[in-house]
Amino acid sequence: MGLILNILIYLYLSAGVWSIQNPWLPCQFTDEHVFTNNEGHTETRLIHREAMLQFGQKEDAPVNPNAITLLITGSKLDLRRYVEGVEEEQLECELRRYSTEGIYVRWPVMGALEYNRWFLCTLRHSRGLFTVTGFLRHPSDQPPPGEQDYRKWPPIPDREVLTTTVAMVIKTKTPSVKAGLMSQQKLHCQFDVDHKGANITVEWHWQHRGERNKLFSYTSRTGHTQGSGVGLKALATGDATYTLPLSKMSSEGTYICSVSVNPLFGSVDINLHIEEPPRVSLNVGPTFSLQEGQEQKVVCEANSYYPLDVEIVWYEQDPAASGQRVGAPLPKVLDNILLSSHKHNQDRTYSLSAFFYLKASLRQSGKQFTCSVSHHSLKVPIKKSFILNVEEPGSWMFNIVLGLIVILLVILFVMLRYLHSVRKRAVEKKPY
Numbered sequence: 107m108g109l110i111l112n113i114l115i116y117l118y119l120s121a122g123v124w125s126i127q128n129p130w131l132p133c134q135f136t137d138e139h140v141f142t143n144n145e146g147h148t149e150t151r152l153i154h155r156e157a158m159l160q161f162g163q164k165e166d167a168p169v170n171p172n173a174i175t176l177l178i179t180g181s182k183l184d185l186r187r188y189v190e191g192v193e194e195e196q197l198e199c200e201l202r203r204y205s206t207e208g209i210y211v212r213w214p215v216m217g218a219l220e221y222n223r224w225f226l227c228t229l230r231h232s233r234g235l236f237t238v239t240g241f242l243r244h245p246s247d248q249p250p251p252g253e254q255d256y257r258k259w260p261p262i263p264d265r266e267v268l269t270t271t272v273a274m275v276i277k278t279k280t281p282s283v284k285a286g287l288m289s290q291q292k293l294h295c296q297f298d299v300d301h302k303g304a305n306i307t308v309e310w311h312w313q314h315r316g317e318r319n320k321l322f323s324y325t326s327r328t329g330h331t332q333g334s335g336v337g338l339k340a341l342a343t344g345d346a347t348y349t350l351p352l353s354k355m356s357s358e359g360t361y362i363c364s365v366s367v368n369p370l371f372g373s374v375d376i377n378l379h380i381e382e383p384p385r386v387s388l389n390v391g392p393t394f395s396l397q398e399g400q401e402q403k404v405v406c407e408a409n410s411y412y413p414l415d416v417e418i419v420w421y422e423q424d425p426a427a428s429g430q431r432v433g434a435p436l437p438k439v440l441d442n443i444l445l446s447s448h449k450h451n452q453d454r455t456y457s458l459s460a461f462f463y464l465k466a467s468l469r470q471s472g473k474q475f476t477c478s479v480s481h482h483s484l485k486v487p488i489k490k491s492f493i494l495n496v497e498e499p500g501s502w503m504f505n506i507v508l509g510l511i512v513i514l515l516v517i518l519f520v521m522l523r524y525l526h527s528v529r530k531r532a533v534e535k536k537p538y
Contacts, residue, residue: 129161129186130169133176133199133227138259155264157201159227161186164269174266176201176225176242181215181271182300188238188277189229198230203259204241206369210249213273215301219245223260224370225270230281238277241370242270274299276365278374284381285353286483287412287453293376295346295363307366308346310335314359321361322348355380355412355454381483382455384411388477388490395495396466405461406477406490410451417480418445418460425474425493437476464494471496 135157143149157174160166168175178185189197204224213222225242262268279294299306310322310333322333324341331338335348346363358380364373389405396402408416423437442462449457460477476491 131159131194131197131199132170132173133157133159133201135174135201137262138203140259159199159201168265168267171265174262174264175268176227177267177269178242179269179271181273183240183272183275183298185227185229185238185240185272185275188275189236192231196232198232200228200230202226202228204370209369211369213243213245214304215271215273219247221246221249224273225268226372234282236277236279237281237374238275239372239374240272241274241372243273244268244270272300274365274367274370274372276363276372276374278363278376280376281374283376283378284483285350285357285378287354287380287382287455288352290352291350291378293348293350293361293363293378295348295374295376296344297346297365297372298344299367304367308336308341309362309364310346310348311362311364312359313362350378353378353380380412382410382412383483384408384416384479384481384488386477386479386488386490388492390492392492393495394492395497396464397497397499398466398468399499401463401465403461404464404475404492405459406479407457407459408479408481409457410453410455411457411481411483412455413482414448414456415482416456416458418443418458419478419480420460420462420475421478422470422473422475425472440475466494466496468496468498470494 135155137153137155139151139153141149141151155174156170156172157176158168158170159178160169160175161178164177164179166177168177202225204226206224210221212220223244223246225244227240227242229238229240230236274297276295276297278296280292283291283293285291295310297306297308304326306326308322308324309320312319312321320333322331322336324331324336324338335350336346340347346365348361348363350357350361358378361376361378362373363376364371366372385408387407387409389407390402394402406418406420408418420440420443421437422440423435440462443460444462446459446461451457464475471494474491474493476489478487478489480487
């Protein structure tokens, strides 16, 4: 009977959506062993252990008795609310211990014990749609050993059940943002605490290549605010979303939203990437005429793009074939393409051109030449085309001669009108 029950539990765990009807989630518990090496330096060895995040009541039996279980019991905060409707296979769950660096504070909720041991639970969407960090409080009547608890973690047996509550949550729905130049972006950050009247400090920082700047700070105890970009009314509801000024190249970097309630400090990182699509142009019109044997430099230019990597491909095909979805011959990729060096523009964007020398032949007349530009900022390549019209030398000369005749006739017509007007004026001035 026990074997059948374990099989049913395993199948249920693998079934799909993580919801109230399925209140558990497999996690990786990254444990830490802190020790002093032979040279007297402190080292930390990470140990990956199997664990379960389980929601329920005190004394509930663990869903997986062979793993470490963090049993989350009821509190004001429900961690499941922040990931509603997400399938289990789309969630990445990580558990860690959390050190208060020797700061011991009695957590001000009803029935709280004098001491607490803390754990961090981080839930990430596999496609980068959000990151949620929850602080799990494991109350105890025994003080942690030593002043620096992270140096003397109490051991956790493999099948231990730790009863916890969610004390604080911080979430972002924009862990990675792609922005074009001169666009306005909102960097999402929200938080919540399991009791009212908490002394909360909210800060935003920007860092990039070793540089770090404070953008905004707020302390609820004093109401003091420094910087801008976060609405104070929204802060009262736990919304610390930062509105970024019009983005430029210097906006790129990591934005850090941090929330602290003594002795807890949580943060989420938001990576902002600037992506500016190229502007593509050709040095010839949609229809381009050449005489057979004549040579022309044809240039495709990609301007003002960022980041650096761009791909430009020239190919030739029949115009009729380009509109066919089935059975159309593949376009012929041109292999005589030359690339210019990358041009660094004043706004820190880049430009590049790909060109070739087209020597016209009659067999190419009516062919379509296409320049295709691919870049990180584009979902599909940008394509610019022209159709080549090749004329025989005779017809070319005929057109030139015909053009000259027309020009001469026009000149003759203008001269005759001029002579006629001169003669008319002379007759009118002649005395009788």
